Amino acid sequence: MKNNQKAKTILTDFQNQVLRELFLDEWFRRYFYLTGGTALSEYYLHHRYSDDLDFFSHDIDIKPFLGLIKKIGKKLNQKIQPITTAPSFMRFTIGDNLKIDVVGDVGFRVGVPELIDGMMIDSIKNLAVNKVGAILGRLDAKDYVDLYFLLSEYSFDVFDLLELGTKKDAGLEPFIWSTIIADVDRLMMLPRMIKPVTFEELKTFYFALRDKILDRIKPSE
Known part of the structure; x- marks a missing residue:
């Protein structure tokens, strides 16, 4: 983060709950990181609200995410709706309207994700x-x-x-x-x-x- 003082969260309670459930999983925490507008606003800029959760990974098979998100949906008693399940891109909704994108990104990345409050966050x-x-x-x-x-x-x-x-x-x-x-x-x-x-x-x-x-x-x- 740009400074050590954490601004008020932009996350909804449900976004935060889903994030924490995902990063409790050792496989997910090792290979994935939060990116996109939610990571940018929650951890760096605090400039706007963001409705989605975007995750990137590199050089791994992302298909096991399907089983993980179904397990979390069952635990939280929330419906999981797969929208796209391609080899390098998956999109789901969980609950009423929380969209989750999972991307197998290109190998090149600037910097390394940072562990913040138990979650891996993309570099600025x-x-x-x-x-x-x-x-x-x-x-x-x-x-x-x-x-x-x-x-x-x-x-x-x-x-x-x-x-x-x-x-x-x-x-x-x-x-x-x-x-x-x-x-x-x-x-x-x-x-x-x-x-x-x-x-x-x-x-x-x-x-x-x-x-x-x-x-x-x-x-x-």
Whole structure:
């Protein structure tokens, strides 16, 4: 975490209960870590609410997760609904609407997950690199909001994040990415925020970031 003082949790009681049940399992605790918007906001930025639980693992068979989540559902007396069960990606809902994504990620990772309060949590820089990559692949206000706060509150160099991102996705090229972030103009709805931000602030930030990238990569005259 950026500081040692833990902010008020963004987790619902049910999210927290499911998280703790998962990380009680030795296999899960050894091979998986919490990532995505929930990890970013709960353990680092405390900037917005997040409804899902996202877990990454590397170089293992994730299929046994199906048995684990069914066991937890039975223990908590909650219905488990499988949505996708592909070899490297699984999606479930547990209870009424808590979505859980489990991903067998590419081998490259920035930093190592940290054990916090009995749970493995993704590193802040790996979260930042993944957010840069997420913007390449989809138009989602959550990604733009998350990266805005990451770059505002941490001393990350966007060019460093882009370079690291190519080790996960070779298509993460600065010129293409600088063009894509102009789509901030098309965002329709912000996530549920804790720290305030406006569409105008996001637009100003991302258009300035686009210009910075284009200035850096333009050929010398």
